[in-house]
Structures are given as C-alpha cells and as structure tokens.
Amino acid sequence: MDFEPTSDLVKKDNPQPKEHSSHLPWVEKYRPILLDDIVGNEETISRLKVFAEDGNLPNLIICGPPGTGKTTSILCLARQLLGAQSYKEAVLEMNASNDRGIEVVRNKIKMFAQKKVTLEKGKHKIIILDEADSMTDGAQQALRRIMEIYSNTTRFCLACNNSEKIIEPIQSRCAILRYSKLTDKQILKRLLEVAEAEKLSYTDDGLEAIIFTAQGDMRQAINNLQSTHNGFGHINSENVFKVCDEPHPLLIKQMIDNCLEEKLEDAIKILAHLWKLGYSADDIINVIFRVCKNAQMAEYLKLEYIKQVGLTHARISQGLNSLLQLNALLAQFTKIIVK
Amino acid sequence: MKSWVSSAFSDSAFANTTKPTRTTRASSQKQTLSNLTNKEPKAKISEPFNSPAKKQKENTLSLSLKYEPTTRADLSVHKNKIDQLSNLLDQIISKERGSILLIEGPSGCGKYITLKVLCKEKGVELVEWDPSNVNLKSFDLQIDGEYNEPYESQIKNFSQYLFKSSRYESNQLFNNDKSTQNVKKVMLVKEIPNFAFRDPKIFVNLLNDFKRFSKFSLIFSLTQTTYSSDINPQKIFPTDIRKDLKCLEISFNSIANTFMNKKIEKIAKMEHFGFVDKKFLENLCSTSNGDLRHAINLVELTSTGHKVQFTQKKISKTKTGEAINFDSGSKDANYSIFRGLGKILHRKNVDNNFEEFKMPKHLVQYKRPVLSADPEDIYDKLPLSSDLILSYLHQNYIDIFNIKSSSSNFDCQFEALDSINDSFIMSDIINKTSCLFESGTNTGTQEARLKEISASISIRSVLFNFYFSTENESKSLWMPLFKPFNSKLIEAKLKRKKMARDFLNLAIENNSNMIKYLIEMNKEFFIELIPFVQLRSTMRRPPGQQRDNLVQMMFKPEFTQLFSKCTKTRSNQQQTTENDYENQQDEQDENVLLNENKPYKKESNVSNSANKGNYEYEDASGLKIEDFNF
Numbered sequence: 030m031d032f033e034p035t036s037d038l039v040k041k042d043n044p045q046p047k048e049h050s051s052h053l054p055w056v057e058k059y060r061p062i063l064l065d066d067i068v069g070n071e072e073t074i075s076r077l078k079v080f081a082e083d084g085n086l087p088n089l090i091i092c093g094p095p096g097t098g099k100t101t102s103i104l105c106l107a108r109q110l111l112g113a114q115s116y117k118e119a120v121l122e123m124n125a126s127n128d129r130g131i132e133v134v135r136n137k138i139k140m141f142a143q144k145k146v147t148l149e150k151g152k153h154k155i156i157i158l159d160e161a162d163s164m165t166d167g168a169q170q171a172l173r174r175i176m177e178i179y180s181n182t183t184r185f186c187l188a189c190n191n192s193e194k195i196i197e198p199i200q201s202r203c204a205i206l207r208y209s210k211l212t213d214k215q216i217l218k219r220l221l222e223v224a225e226a227e228k229l230s231y232t233d234d235g236l237e238a239i240i241f242t243a244q245g246d247m248r249q250a251i252n253n254l255q256s257t258h259n260g261f262g263h264i265n266s267e268n269v270f271k272v273c274d275e276p277h278p279l280l281i282k283q284m285i286d287n288c289l290e291e292k293l294e295d296a297i298k299i300l301a302h303l304w305k306l307g308y309s310a311d312d313i314i315n316v317i318f319r320v321c322k323n324a325q326m327a328e329y330l331k332l333e334y335i336k337q338v339g340l341t342h343a344r345i346s347q348g349l350n351s352l353l354q355l356n357a358l359l360a361q362f363t364k365i366i367v368k
Numbered sequence: 369m370k371s372w373v374s375s376a377f378s379d380s381a382f383a384n385t386t387k388p389t390r391t392t393r394a395s396s397q398k399q400t401l402s403n404l405t406n407k408e409p410k411a412k413i414s415e416p417f418n419s420p421a422k423k424q425k426e427n428t429l430s431l432s433l434k435y436e437p438t439t440r441a442d443l444s445v446h447k448n449k450i451d452q453l454s455n456l457l458d459q460i461i462s463k464e465r466g467s468i469l470l471i472e473g474p475s476g477c478g479k480y481i482t483l484k485v486l487c488k489e490k491g492v493e494l495v496e497w498d499p500s501n502v503n504l505k506s507f508d509l510q511i512d513g514e515y516n517e518p519y520e521s522q523i524k525n526f527s528q529y530l531f532k533s534s535r536y537e538s539n540q541l542f543n544n545d546k547s548t549q550n551v552k553k554v555m556l557v558k559e560i561p562n563f564a565f566r567d568p569k570i571f572v573n574l575l576n577d578f579k580r581f582s583k584f585s586l587i588f589s590l591t592q593t594t595y596s597s598d599i600n601p602q603k604i605f606p607t608d609i610r611k612d613l614k615c616l617e618i619s620f621n622s623i624a625n626t627f628m629n630k631k632i633e634k635i636a637k638m639e640h641f642g643f644v645d646k647k648f649l650e651n652l653c654s655t656s657n658g659d660l661r662h663a664i665n666l667v668e669l670t671s672t673g674h675k676v677q678f679t680q681k682k683i684s685k686t687k688t689g690e691a692i693n694f695d696s697g698s699k700d701a702n703y704s705i706f707r708g709l710g711k712i713l714h715r716k717n718v719d720n721n722f723e724e725f726k727m728p729k730h731l732v733q734y735k736r737p738v739l740s741a742d743p744e745d746i747y748d749k750l751p752l753s754s755d756l757i758l759s760y761l762h763q764n765y766i767d768i769f770n771i772k773s774s775s776s777n778f779d780c781q782f783e784a785l786d787s788i789n790d791s792f793i794m795s796d797i798i799n800k801t802s803c804l805f806e807s808g809t810n811t812g813t814q815e816a817r818l819k820e821i822s823a824s825i826s827i828r829s830v831l832f833n834f835y836f837s838t839e840n841e842s843k844s845l846w847m848p849l850f851k852p853f854n855s856k857l858i859e860a861k862l863k864r865k866k867m868a869r870d871f872l873n874l875a876i877e878n879n880s881n882m883i884k885y886l887i888e889m890n891k892e893f894f895i896e897l898i899p900f901v902q903l904r905s906t907m908r909r910p911p912g913q914q915r916d917n918l919v920q921m922m923f924k925p926e927f928t929q930l931f932s933k934c935t936k937t938r939s940n941q942q943q944t945t946e947n948d949y950e951n952q953q954d955e956q957d958e959n960v961l962l963n964e965n966k967p968y969k970k971e972s973n974v975s976n977s978a979n980k981g982n983y984e985y986e987d988a989s990g991l992k993i994e995d996f997n998f
Contacts, residue, residue, distance in 0.1 A: 076669070087430055087668050094748075131562065167562045174498070174559060180433060193753060198591050201475040201662045204669040210748050245748075311814070318821060322744055327725040329734035332828045336794055339821040343801040346814055366728055 055255045056248050064105045067098050068219050069211040081109035084151030088185045092192040093208025096246030099188040100159050107155045119146045124159035134171040142179040153184040161187035162194035173198045210245030231264035238266035242273045276303050276313055281320045288362035296359045310350035314342050337361045432664040435635050444627040445478045454486050456616050460585040466578055469587045473620030476659030479589045496556045497529045526561045530578045555586045564604050622658020708750035712827050713768050715834050716740045747823040754823035755799050764849050784833035791829030798822040
C-alpha cells in the first residue's frame with residue numbers, strides 16, 4: 030500500500046525555478062506561491078486568506094471555469110496554512126490522473142485521513158481532490174462518509190468545473206466557492222508581468238490577440254504567450270493566430286460586416302479563403318461565435334445571428350462539417366438583413 | 369463522534385507501527401528549518417493514540433458538528449415528525465423481527481440526527497454499516513488465477529453485516545463490550561451499497577432474507593437526490609418493492625425557515641457573532657434551501673475572521689449593490705440565482721436612448737435601448753448550467769411577461785411570445801446536442817461552447833422581448849420566482865444522453881433529416897411547449913404566411929398528431945393505474961401543460977403526492993425579487 034503519496038507530490042509542486050527555469054513551462058514557473066499573487070476573484074481570495082491565517086478551514090468546494098486559479102489557490106492556501114514543512118506531511122493531493130475509484134477512496138484517502146499528524150490548533154490535514162467532478166457517484170458517496178468521520182482532523186478541498194456533478198450530500202457538507210472567468214484586464218496585467226520578467230518583445234495587438242484566444246483562461250493565455258515566443262520570438266497578432274491555429278478574427282469580423290451590408294459574395298469569398306487555408310468548420314464557427322458575441326451590433330441582429338450560429342454549430346458538432354453549411358450560415362445572416 | 373467508529377480504526381496495527389518513524393523524520397527536518405508548527409516533536413509520540421482527539425481539538429470542530437443537537441428539544445425538525453419517527457422506532461424495536469424502516473429526505477434535513485437523538489433517548493444502540501471498512505476487516509483471500517490480492521466483495525460484506533448480527537449475539541461488527549450486550553440494537557444503513565445500483569435484484573433478495581431470518585431491525589437513511597440519477601435511492605426502492613418488503617416509511621421535509629432562523633440565531637449568540645440581521649437570515653434561508661448543515665457551513669464561512677459580520681453596517685453595504693451572496697458561499701463577483709434571473713427577467717437599460725446601429729428599414733421597430741448588462745456575462749456569473757437557466761426562464765417568464773406587457777397591444781405580445789418560444793426551442797435543441805459529447809474528453813470544449821450558445825440564446829431572447837414602453841411599469845413590481853417544474857426532464861437527461869448517442873449513429877447514416885430527428889428526440893420538451901405555441905399559431909398566423917425556421921416543423925400535421933397521441937396515451941394510463949409513481953409524475957406534467965398561464969401554487973395534494981418526487985416549491989415562493997435590489 031502506498032502510504033507516502035505526499036512526499037513526491039510536493040516535489041512536483043515546489044519546483045526550484047533557479048535550477049532549471051528554462052525547461053519549465055511558464056505556467057508552472059509563474060504559478061503564484063502566495064494567495065496575494067493570485068489574480069482575480071478578489072473577494073473569494075480574501076476570504077481564503079483569513080483561513081490561511083486563522084485556520085479552521087471548512088470543507089471547501091471551489092468551482093469555476095478552467096484557468097481561473099482554483100487549484101492554485103487551494104495549493105497556496107494549504108501551503109500558507111500548514112507551512113512548507115507540514116505541507117509534506119499533511120496534504121494529500123489527487124487529481125483526475127490518479128485513480129480515484131471507490132477503492133482509492135476507501136484505501137488511500139482513508140489511510141491518509143487516519144494518519145496522525147500533529148499540527149497547530151485549528152489546523153487540519155488537507156485532502157485536495159482536483160477535478161472532483163470526474164469522480165464517479167459511487168466514489169463520491171464513499172467520500173461523504175470519510176468526510177464525516179474524520180472531520181475533526183481532516184478537511185477536504187475539492188476543485189471542479191461543474192458543481193452540479195458533485196452529489197448533494199457532499200455539497201451539503203461543504204462551503205461552495207465559485208470562481209468566475211478572469212477579465213481581460215486581469216489577464217493583461219499578468220501577461221505584462223510575465224513579458225517583463227522574460228524580457229519579451231511584443232506589440233499591444235499581440236497581447237490583445239492572446240487575450241482574445243484565451244477567453245478568460247489564464248493558463249491558456251500564458252501557454253499561448255510562451256509558444257508564440259518560442260516559435261517566433263516576437264509577439265504580434267499574426268504570430269499569435271498562427272500559433273493558436275485560429276482563423277484571424279479580423280477576417281471573420283469583416284465577413285460578418287459584409288453580411289450586414291448585404292454583400293454576400295464578398296463574405297463567401299473570405300470564407301472560401303479561410304477554407305483554403307485549411308481551417309476546419311469547427312475552428313471557423315468557433316471564432317464566428319466569439320466575434321458575434323463581442324461585435325458591436327443591434328441587439329435584435331445579435332440574437333438572430335447567435336441563433337443561426339448555434340444551429341450551424343450543432344450541425345457541425347454532429348459531423349456536418351462541410352463548407353456548404355458555413356455558406357448557408359452566411360446566407361442566413363444576409364437574409365435576416367434583407368427580409 | 370460515535371465511539372465505535374473511532375475504536376474500529378484506532379487499534380488498526382498499521383497506523384501504530386508507521387507513525388513513529390514518520391514523525392521522527394519529520395521532526396528532524398523541522399528542527400533545521402525552525403518551523404513554527406511543531407515545537408515539541410516528542411509530545412506526539414508519547415501521546416496515546418487511542419485517546420480521542422476530540423477533547424484536544426474541541427474548538428476546531430466545524431460549527432455544524434459543534435452544535436449538533438443532543439436532545440429532542442434541540443432538534444430543528446418539526447415536532448410531529450419527531451413523534452412520528454419515535455412511534456415508528458418503538459414499533460420496530462418491540463417487533464424486533466427484521467422490520468425495515470426507510471427514512472427519506474433531502475440532505476441536511478436532520479434525518480440522521482433525529483434518529484440518533486431518539487435512539488439515545490430510548491437507549492437503543494445504532495449499529496451502522498461502514499462500507500469503507502471492506503478492506504480493513506476480515507480479509508478474504510481469494511486466489512483465483514493471477515488475482516490474489518486480499519479482496520472481499522461488497523455483497524459479502526453487506527450480507528455479513530445483515531446476518532451475522534442474528535446468528536451471534538455480538539458479531540465483529542458489533543461492539544464486543546460485555547456491558548452493552550443487553551442493549552437493544554438497531555441496524556442503520558446510510559449509504560446504499562454500490563452493488564445494489566448495479567444489481568438491485570441481489571440487494572432485494574438479501575433484504576428479503578433479512579426479513580425472514582434476522583432478529584434485528586434495519587433502518588435506511590436515504591438522501592433524496594435531484595440530479596444524480598446514478599445513485600438515486602428511488603431506483604432501489606420503487607413502490608412495489610416497498611410494498612413487498614412491508615417497509616415502514618417516513619419522509620422528512622427540508623427544514624422550515626423558522627427553525628433554521630432560530631438555530632442560526634442561537635449559534636450566533638453562542639459564538640458571539642453579535643446582532644443577527646433579519647435580512648441576513650432571510651437570504652441565508654433562501655439560498656441554503658432548507659439544508660441546515662449547509663446553512664451553518666455558510667455561516668461559518670462568512671463569519672470567520674469577521675466576528676461582527678452580521679451587524680447593521682454590513683447590511684447597509686448590501687443596499688448599495690454589493691449583495692452578500694450566500695449562494696456562492698461568499699460574496700464575490702457571482703450572482704445568486706435570484707439576482708441573476710432577475711437581471712434577465714427585468715431588463716435594465718443604460719438610458720432610454722435607442723442604440724445607434726444602422727438597421728434596415730423593416731427592422732427599425734426592433735431597435736432597443738442599450739442594455740446595461742452583457743447577456744453572456746450574466747451567464748458566466750450565474751451559478752446555473754445552460755439547461756437549468758432555460759428551465760428557470762421557461763418556468764417563470766410567462767407570469768412576468770403577463771404583468772409587464774399588460775398595457776401593450778395584442779400583436780406585440782404575440783410577436784414577443786412567439787419569438788421567445790422559438791428561441792427556447794432552439795436553445796433546447798442546441799443544449800441537447802451538447803449532450804452528445806462527454807465532458808472531459810477532447811470535445812469537452814465543444815460541449816461548453818454549445819452550452820454557452822444555448823444559454824446566450826435563451827437569455828438574449830428574454831431580454832430582447834421583455835422590452836415594453838416603461839411608463840406602465842410600476843416601480844414596486846415584484847414577482848415570486850419558481851423552481852423549474854420540469855426537473856423531471858433534468859432527471860431524464862441521462863436517459864436522453866444515451867438516446868443522443870443512438871441518434872448520432874443514425875445521423876451519420878442519414879444526415880439529411882437530422883433536425884427532424886433532433887426534434888423527435890426532444891419531443892418531451894416540445895410537447896410541453898406546444899399547447900401554448902399551437903394555440904397562438906392558429907389564432908395569429910395568416911394562412912399564407914410561412915415561417916422559415918425550425919418551429920415550422922412543429923406545426924406540421926405529423927407533429928400535432930404525435931402530440932395528441934402522446935397526451936391521449938398519458939391520460940389513459942392515468943385512469944388505469946392511478947397509484948403508479950410514474951403516472952403521478954405524468955399527471956403533474958399534465959397539470960403544467962394545461963395551466964401554463966396560471967402561476968403555480970403550492971397545493972397540499974400535490975406536495976403529498978410528490979413526496980417521492982423532487983418537487984418543492986415552498987422555498988422559492990417566499991422570496992421577493994425586489995429584495996435583491998436590481
């Protein structure tokens with residue numbers, strides 16, 4: 030039975046940046062160590078800070094979209110609460126890559142919950158279950174009991190994307206924190222910090238492009254920044270879209286504008302061009318939706334356009350990913366205008 | 369903490385042997401780093417392992433455990449329910465021959481606590497089945513082929529639990545202490561073992577045997593779940609099996625607001641939180657939904673570090689728009705459900721000027737003032753999934769629409785409703801399409817995107833169509849919000865997911881008729897909408913006019929036939945098998961179909977018949993939207 034899961038895990042989570050910084054993904058390299066460094070969701074983080082100081086952490090569920098700092102904030106919290114040394118002893122971290130069937134819950138998690146670690150008053154061992162929504166209902170059911178029995182020595186922190194996939198008895202035993210998507214401003218701030226630290230050459234539109242492709246996901250933003258830097262050495266919008274392999278949103282925007290001006294032929298030309306470049310229908314519809322969403326246009330038109338995008342998207346998802354479908358979408362766009 | 373539990377683990381030899389080595393190693397490291405956490409590494413080794421950690425850590429208990437009721441007077445459950453359960457307990461204790469009692473209720477309603485308190489009062493020992501004990505107790509070496517790991521099947525473990533008790537006076541699961549041997553025992557299962565969900569028959573057979581042979585009584589404490597259909601107790605105990613096993617039943621309701629208020633006030637007093645504001649309690653009650661444990665957890669979360677959290681000062685802050693958001697456990701950028709829905713159902717503009725975009729002449733009438741909130745942003749911040757948003761909107765839009773549009777002309781109203789219905793249907797189709805993909809796989813992003821589009825459509829359509837000239841809108845307008853009635857549909861989601869997969873295979877073969885299939889697949893939802901849509905379409909649409917979108921298909925003869933056929937078969941079933949549970953649900957569905965325009969009211973007969981279902985409106989009806997200060 031594996032009784033020392035924590036020791037090797039901590040090595041992974043506490044990288045020594047000085048030694049081999051060049052090999053580290055920036056996401057890891059610039060992962061915040063302290064709760065103060067975490068970007069966004071200030072209210073929630075400030076609450077966590079109180080727990081980091083006072084202890085008496087309740088069982089927590091943190092849910093929110095990817096790349097908003099759920100795991101990071103739990104790790105920071107555990108580190109600040111328990112101190113780097115007890116962290117090794119008193120934290121068990123498991124994510125979806127670990128096997129988390131009922132057996133594991135019964136054995137590994139339970140063993141850890143039984144383990145005796147002496148901590149300061151008001152501090153508890155912490156079991157971190159990342160991506161808890163991928164646990165089966167049965168495993169969650171088994172968890173609920175362990176949560177109850179060991180509640181005076183062990184606390185659980187669950188991170189998930191979708192709190193509905195956590196069964197109700199567990200939700201009832203936890204305080205639920207919700208994280209929301211990061212704003213563009215917050216991501217920009219962080220990107221600028223990274224760019225500064227790595228001495229990158231960048232243009233403003235390059236960073237804007239990264240923010241557009243990331244959609245509130247900090248992890249993706251930083252990954253894209255790094256891959257653009259590694260690939261081209263300079264960050265401008267063209268390079269970013271090349272790296273991310275997305276149709277350029279400006280082209281898509283022009284295409285939609287053409288539809289709005291009843292110039293269907295021009296719109297179809299742009300679409301044909303994109304198709305020739307090798308973008309799949311899925312890539313294109315994705316960008317069309319995002320551009321539509323952010324476009325400056327009348328509310329009525331936006332509603333109707335999004336409806337059409339949705340239908341086409343549904344068809345594409347089911348396998349109808351032909352150029353014809355996209356052409357039909359453009360035709361619908363124009364039709365709404367023409368009457 | 370129950371004594372038998374801690375004793376079961378504390379003498380596991382394993383923990384005793386490994387512990388010292390670990391701690392010494394840790395302590396040596398600690399000295400070098402002079403960490404604050406452990407100043408006396410030796411103390412913990414000398415500390416007797418068996419001593420309960422409880423006394424030492426008294427003040428680190430979470431509030432919900434600290435204030436766990438120990439007497440009948442402390443319980444926050446309705447007095448009648450306690451008496452009822454007490455009677456049932458007396459009944460099964462005196463009978464003492466394999467009777468089975470089912471206690472049901474939503475989580476956090478005090479099922480287990482009430483039972484515990486009553487058993488203590490009656491001097492009955494509760495012997496709980498611990499499924500997590502499987503691998504630690506009584507290893508059963510099965511050496512078949514390569515697989516020779518110590519392993520014991522859960523079925524065996526469970527049947528041992530059920531039957532050993534009757535064979536021996538005190539089996540290993542029971543406390544071996546001699547003094548407790550004369551105490552009456554009742555067996556408790558809080559968690560239905562997993563094998564029961566895979567194979568209900570084995571489970572039922574076991575219970576049947578239990579009824580025949582056992583000396584003891586068995587109590588099931590079952591959590592009613594709304595969403596997770598995988599582990600729904602209803603699956604294991606359908607009505608006929610309950611009858612066969614002659615189960616005694618009692619079902620708890622979620623905790624009433626008055627009880628909850630009292631409890632929270634008491635805790636606040638004991639913990640010196642200071643003055644508790646009424647509004648705070650109101651919010652708390654509405655968001656915790658009758659789940660007392662969750663409410664206390666929320667109190668704990670909000671109170672930590674801010675001992676005077678609930679004072680008047682805090683409330684005045686909420687007035688300025690920074691609402692305390694218990695729904696998300698703390699106040700942050702998210703909305704509570706009611707606030708978020710309110711933002712959708714009560715359109716708010718930046719000012720009264722119309723947007724300045726160019727519009728073709730025939731569309732000028734659709735110009736709207738600029739919205740103050742971004743619809744997609746609302747979706748991001750609402751803690752609901754897209755299908756729930758749709759269900760909520762569908763449940764609530766008609767009431768609010770009736771009030772808002774009361775003074776506008778007939779044509780306008782119809783057009784708006786038409787558009788909303790189109791959008792809802794489309795939103796639902798897109799949403800259900802997203803069910804084709806498993807989340808977590810590569811297509812997970814696609815699923816999320818489709819969901820976003822779906823939510824975007826439903827939210828935008830309501831926002832767009834709920835625009836009427838503002839002069840008739842009274843300022844003090846408030847409407848209760850109701851929980852979606854079609855929660856049955858949400859439960860059917862899993863079933864539908866499978867259907868969707870089948871559909872996908874079909875679609876690949878024959879993709880020309882795709883949308884038509886889609887509609888058929890989703891007919892449940894459409895059927896609910898149709899009576900309304902259909903009525904309007906016959907009244908309003910001039911004969912020649914054709915609609916070039918999806919809804920048109922719904923007016924085709926095949927579809928209306930399908931619909932009438934469905935309703936007929938439903939009503940027939942109702943007459944024949946009145947008591948069947950499934951039909952009860954259908955019946956309720958029918959109610960909604962027919963009375964869509966009437967606000968749904970809590971009716972005693974409905975709530976009675978829905979005891980086994982998941983319909984609870986009590987909580988939602990008491991809430992005023994106004995409270996949330998849009």
